[in-house]
Amino acid sequence: MLKTSPAYSHLASATNEAEMQSIFQTQLTRLWGRPVAIENFHIPRVIPRGEGKFLVQYRFSIVDEHGSQPRIFFGRLLSPADMIPAYAKESNAFFVSDIRLVVPIFPFDPKLKMLVQFFDSASGPRLLQPLAGAIGLNGTAQLAKVEVLGYRLERRGTLSVSVQERTRTVSLVAKLVRPEKAAGLFEELQALEKNGFGATSDKNIRVPHPLAVTPEGILWLEAVFDLSLHDLIGTEPYVSACRSAGFVLQRLQSAKLPNLPTFSVEEAQAQLKTLALETTQIYPVLCESIEDVWQQLESNAPAVAEKKTVPVHRDFYDKQLLVGANRITLLDTDTLSFGDPASDVGNFLAHLILRSNQHLLPEKTLAQAKKDFLEAYNSNTSLVMGKEFEKRIKWWEAATLLRLACLYSLRPRWRKLALPLLEQSEKTLRGEDYA
The missing domain is CATH 3.10.450 (Nuclear Transport Factor 2; Chain: A,)
Known part of the structure; x- marks a missing residue:
């Protein structure tokens, strides 16, 4: 403890x-x-x-x-x-x-002003007005049911919204963000649809279709009801779905997306250093292990030339993918940036290790999932992995494991994972595989 x-x-x-x-x-x-x-x-x-x-x-x-x-x-x-x-x-x-x-007291949020209106039936017609052209809602449409899918105080909220008209019920997703971000996110989704993530794309790789955006910060999306890759852990389709995840990441990093911000190794290091330092102050017993991992990460930080940067998700892991019978949907592209392609690969692999430490994923399944994911990711010759790229994957995997160790140390039911994740981060830096 x-x-x-x-x-x-x-x-x-x-x-x-x-x-x-x-x-x-x-x-x-x-x-x-x-x-x-x-x-x-x-x-x-x-x-x-x-x-x-x-x-x-x-x-x-x-x-x-x-x-x-x-x-x-x-x-x-x-x-x-x-x-x-x-x-x-x-x-x-x-x-x-x-x-x-x-x-x-939810749904009050001091910065997401629109959130409370979704739980006020009288606000329904005004909230739904931007959808009149997108999906043909008429003046009789009302909010029938609203459920919270995800929420971060003062940052964002994702709501499942059931809309009732006289003759039909429509299911939608409303993503609430700060008003200054909404239009940019809408345009990014449109750009992704034009770059291999549309409804008719090869391998049925897609993003939720954007329907409308409002100046108040509401991004209306189609509802996708498929299970997440995380939900599939322990089921027969899980490993093949990890293979599909490799194709999704390959597609994303090959997309021609303009005007993305840059996310550098130095920026990642700065964020991780702040988190690691505060964790050592909260839990002094972790200080030595965290400092050992951090020093190795700092001395082995990769140098990535700008010409090698590609669109990266920055939070690519099992809960960001919805897997259906004949499609796979990528979620939460809010943090898309130009960065090291190895960062997304390392993040995904570190989360496989996390799931194993949570006793959700047997080591044999983890090994096969990792193999299939990397094979699919590496099937595009423009992203073929060499030794230098594999070394960068290890660095990002170890960095993610350190980040996860710090974050999970704060969660009451998962504090016990902090030391095992730190130990695995050190092993990864030494080039040892978890499975």
């Missing part, structure tokens, strides 16, 4: 599931004016924000006479220097003063 430094006692409290469940029950009962029963309370994600600040995701179900209703909340853990936001003492949030934790 990792012991938290006394300087981070506020983080230890904010990630104590039993303690936080009690706080949520008390605060929600006070705010809603009725007894609140909570079950299945857990903390799946903790996101460092630097200088002692964190975002903590809380998931649970509210149990009442209507059954069990899943909820997702985020808490902002403030540093001593942070000002308490004005909304913290209003009816749409609560503040735990002794640990400086602010919890907005």
